[in-house]
Amino acid sequence: MSPKASDAAVGPKVGETVERFELEKAWLVDPVSGREGPGEVVVIDGILESVVWLEGAEAAGITAEGVVVAPGFFDLHAHFREPGFEDAETVATGVAAAAHGGYTTVALMPNTSPALDEPGVLERIRSASRASGSPVEVLAFGAVSVGRAGEQLSAMGELADAGVIGYSDDGAPVRTPKLLRSALLYAGMLGLPVVEHAEDLELTANAEANEGYVASILGLQGWPTAAEVSAVSRDLAVLEDALRDEPRARLHLTHLSTAASLELVRRARAAGLPVTCDVTPHHLAFADEWIAGARRWSWEALAADGTSRDPWTDGALTAPPYNPALRVNPPLRTPADAAACLAALLDGTASAVVTDHAPHTVVDKEVEFGRASNGISGIETALGVVLALVDAGKLPLGRAIAALTTGPAGVVACWPTAAATPAARKRGLTEGEPADLVVFDRADRWQVTPESLRSKGKNSPLLGRELSGRVLITIAGGRLAYEDPQAGDDEP
Amino acid sequence: MSVATEADAAPVKGAAPNQDVVWHHRHLLDVDVVTWPEIDLIMRTTDEMKGILARPIRKVPALNGRRVTTLFYEASTRTRVSFETAARNLSADVVSVATATSSVTKGESLVDTVRTLEALGAEILVMRHSVSGAPYLAAEIFGGHVLNGGDGWHAHPTQALLDLYTMRQHLPGGDLRGRKVAIVGDILHSRVARSNIWSLTAAGADLWLCGPATLLRGMDRWATAWSGGAVPGHGRFHVTSDVEAALRDADVVMALRIQRERMQGGLLPSLREYAARFGLNAERVSLAKPEAIVMHPGPMNEGVEIAPDVAISGRAVITEQVANGVAVRMALLYLLAGAHETAHAGEAGR
Numbered sequence: 001m002s003p004k005a006s007d008a009a010v011g012p013k014v015g016e017t018v019e020r021f022e023l024e025k026a027w028l029v030d031p032v033s034g035r036e037g038p039g040e041v042v043v044i045d046g047i048l049e050s051v052v053w054l055e056g057a058e059a060a061g062i063t064a065e066g067v068v069v070a071p072g073f074f075d076l077h078a079h080f081r082e083p084g085f086e087d088a089e090t091v092a093t094g095v096a097a098a099a100h101g102g103y104t105t106v107a108l109m110p111n112t113s114p115a116l117d118e119p120g121v122l123e124r125i126r127s128a129s130r131a132s133g134s135p136v137e138v139l140a141f142g143a144v145s146v147g148r149a150g151e152q153l154s155a156m157g158e159l160a161d162a163g164v165i166g167y168s169d170d171g172a173p174v175r176t177p178k179l180l181r182s183a184l185l186y187a188g189m190l191g192l193p194v195v196e197h198a199e200d201l202e203l204t205a206n207a208e209a210n211e212g213y214v215a216s217i218l219g220l221q222g223w224p225t226a227a228e229v230s231a232v233s234r235d236l237a238v239l240e241d242a243l244r245d246e247p248r249a250r251l252h253l254t255h256l257s258t259a260a261s262l263e264l265v266r267r268a269r270a271a272g273l274p275v276t277c278d279v280t281p282h283h284l285a286f287a288d289e290w291i292a293g294a295r296r297w298s299w300e301a302l303a304a305d306g307t308s309r310d311p312w313t314d315g316a317l318t319a320p321p322y323n324p325a326l327r328v329n330p331p332l333r334t335p336a337d338a339a340a341c342l343a344a345l346l347d348g349t350a351s352a353v354v355t356d357h358a359p360h361t362v363v364d365k366e367v368e369f370g371r372a373s374n375g376i377s378g379i380e381t382a383l384g385v386v387l388a389l390v391d392a393g394k395l396p397l398g399r400a401i402a403a404l405t406t407g408p409a410g411v412v413a414c415w416p417t418a419a420a421t422p423a424a425r426k427r428g429l430t431e432g433e434p435a436d437l438v439v440f441d442r443a444d445r446w447q448v449t450p451e452s453l454r455s456k457g458k459n460s461p462l463l464g465r466e467l468s469g470r471v472l473i474t475i476a477g478g479r480l481a482y483e484d485p486q487a488g489d490d491e492p
Numbered sequence: 493m494s495v496a497t498e499a500d501a502a503p504v505k506g507a508a509p510n511q512d513v514v515w516h517h518r519h520l521l522d523v524d525v526v527t528w529p530e531i532d533l534i535m536r537t538t539d540e541m542k543g544i545l546a547r548p549i550r551k552v553p554a555l556n557g558r559r560v561t562t563l564f565y566e567a568s569t570r571t572r573v574s575f576e577t578a579a580r581n582l583s584a585d586v587v588s589v590a591t592a593t594s595s596v597t598k599g600e601s602l603v604d605t606v607r608t609l610e611a612l613g614a615e616i617l618v619m620r621h622s623v624s625g626a627p628y629l630a631a632e633i634f635g636g637h638v639l640n641g642g643d644g645w646h647a648h649p650t651q652a653l654l655d656l657y658t659m660r661q662h663l664p665g666g667d668l669r670g671r672k673v674a675i676v677g678d679i680l681h682s683r684v685a686r687s688n689i690w691s692l693t694a695a696g697a698d699l700w701l702c703g704p705a706t707l708l709r710g711m712d713r714w715a716t717a718w719s720g721g722a723v724p725g726h727g728r729f730h731v732t733s734d735v736e737a738a739l740r741d742a743d744v745v746m747a748l749r750i751q752r753e754r755m756q757g758g759l760l761p762s763l764r765e766y767a768a769r770f771g772l773n774a775e776r777v778s779l780a781k782p783e784a785i786v787m788h789p790g791p792m793n794e795g796v797e798i799a800p801d802v803a804i805s806g807r808a809v810i811t812e813q814v815a816n817g818v819a820v821r822m823a824l825l826y827l828l829a830g831a832h833e834t835a836h837a838g839e840a841g842r
Contacts, residue, residue, distance in 0.1 A: 212710065213713045219644050370623040
């Protein structure tokens with residue numbers, strides 16, 4: 001049941017308009033209408049000409065466990081390293097990796113060199129995107145402060161005019177509450193958010209792994225939960241203050257990782273504060289015990305009473321310890337924290353799953369654990385990790401797709417200026433619009449290897465592992481973004 | 493780290509195991525994966541090495557022609573000299589790499605350095621590193637044997653084994669079961685404490701870790717997790733800031749070094765205050781059993797974690813620890829080098 005391009009032998013190349021693509025008998029997921037079920041899609045001249053929902057005999061045998069068609073994914077948080085760190089990733093390799101992961105839109109963080117603190121850097125990224133030939137839409141956040149140094153505001157107005165969708169000093173928090181307050185006010189005036197990496201840098205100086213049982217045994221310096229919780233508390237208090245002067249101030253907290261910080265956001269949202277947040281695949285599915293050598297999913301490490309199972313007790317340590325690919329900021333937390341990330345996604349506290357795709361070179365990553373750069377190359381494995389949650393019955397497929405599509409788009413729609421841009425468009429399977437979709441096969445597993453990853457960053461803790469949901473084709477804005485090299489080969 | 497091995501069937505903690513256990517570890521990175529029967533084998537092999545050290549000529553040809561390289565990324569005199577003496581006593585060729593004079597100062601990575609040393613013929617790599625887990629990275633790429641000489645806050649297996657050997661020498665029947673061992677000092681930053689947790693809970697000792705709350709951070713969670721005797725082959729242990737409770741009726745008292753950096757880090761008000769509240773002075777040590785021994789892994793800050801009169805008292809076995817260190821390291825080099833040829837089951841990456 002693989003997708004059938006009408007003329008597979010001379011199909012389009014990446015970047016070319018998809019003249020004709022038909023997929024019969026697949027499982028369609030439309031997070032805008034909330035509908036999913038058996039159906040067919042037809043793309044003609046880049047336009048999603050028809051979406052047919054099948055019923056009765058026609059639908060027989062089509063299940064959600066096979067080929068799935070969903071709107072193209074939107075990653076609200078990725079690092080493509082250009083300009084400045086092109087040996088780790090470029091815009092061209094980044095968009096290729098994104099398309100392989102099913103993404104048709106990515107929002108890049110500004111911690112490049114130079115930082116994206118003025119429009120010239122954005123123009124450079126856009127020109128690299130155009131040169132790549134890929135139709136994957138590249139959006140960007142501008143820096144909050146000049147050089148992300150936490151002292152002066154960046155060229156925020158000029159950046160807004162140039163089209164950034166918000167501001168962040170990601171990689172680090174906005175340094176002081178005073179600057180954060182200014183940034184929320186000024187960005188709010190411009191109709192844009194501050195996206196905050198919530199971390200108390202004093203509490204995390206030299207920290208290596210989540211403070212707790214695993215870090216204690218491994219002799220790794222603890223990264224306390226309080227470092228995130230206190231930063232989120234600060235951010236929420238400053239937001240509340242800023243709103244009195246600028247009702248359009250908006251805060252988005254990215255890659256939250258602890259139960260306690262998510263609970264703070266839950267309460268703030270219930271109280272009506274304009275705050276949103278997201279979680280990552282690795283904080284949902286991995287736990288700190290992976291650093292000791294465990295490789296089971298986080299929910300498999302959770303005991304019935306909500307505490308963590310002990311990997312030293314139950315034989316869960318199957319890989320060598322201290323794999324530097326697992327060094328990430330914020331750090332992998334306990335299985336209970338991972339469960340809290342999932343609960344936040346399910347109850348709407350967290351609106352989106354973002355990859356925090358952070359490619360690194362071998363030189364920066366294949367070193368002693370405590371000296372390795374933080375980050376996981378994850379834009380190509382996000383779907384597979386999220387599908388592991390679906391396979392385990394932890395997350396309905398429709399909710400998983402929503403977290404990758406309408407979820408992030410809905411976050412952008414909360415930001416007055418960005419809401420008016422295509423970034424906030426509804427991500428559904430809508431007839432008559434340029435086709436923007438991904439087709440993947442849940443029954444087709446693929447192995448994560450350095451060769452299978454399009455990203456330059458091979459720093460994935462999933463190397464060697466098989467994931468479900470091989471992406472067969474990604475179409476962005478009516479143009480081909482990715483096609484599985486084997487697609488069509490096994491046609492009879 | 494603790495991938496199960498076939499020898500995991502240690503029946504009773506600290507019990508005398510059978511004699512036919514064979515050594516099958518390719519590396520010694522920590523004592524966590526070493527089972528009680530294997531520890532007993534190390535102890536018995538150390539006995540033999542002690543016999544060699546008692547001879548007028550302290551040299552045997554056991555490792556004649558084998559190449560031992562010491563790679564120390566962190567300053568250390570006693571551990572490096574102890575390893576090199578041990579290797580020479582076994583007639584091994586010793587190459588000593590001090591990173592201050594090597595390419596490491598030019599920015600060479602650990603991986604490249606290890607590959608280079610292997611190409612230069614290193615067979616057994618003794619490694620000391622300031623980053624926890626670094627020897628695991630070396631073990632993944634090194635074709636020979638890696639012997640951890642201390643990594644970050646994580647592990648110092650040869651120290652734990654020489655400590656255990658020294659305790660057994662002084663306890664009736666060499667049996668630690670039910671014997672109270674109190675380790676007092678900077679537990680948080682101590683690789684000695686962490687390795688001793690594994691070995692002493694395997695030996696069946698009643699282990700107490702004691703220090704100011706700032707230097708115990710996270711350890712209570714470890715102790716709590718093990719409070720049900722959860723990990724096979726290991727007993728529970730105690731973590732406390734109550735130095736009297738830790739020392740009362742102890743059979744073994746061990747002080748750990750307090751470093752000056754802890755004051756700059758805001759973890760301690762002053763060395764004076766530490767000495768007053770936690771330092772092992774004669775009065776505190778008198779809380780322990782009359783026959784209790786006093787240990788210190790060195791180097792000592794006399795007057796801080798241990799009073800000078802305690803350090804030189806008849807109870808102190810600190811110089812014995814140093815002497816036993818050579819014998820334990822000879823035993824480990826001998827076992828790792830595969831002197832028991834048939835023993836190698838080959839455990840990749842361990």
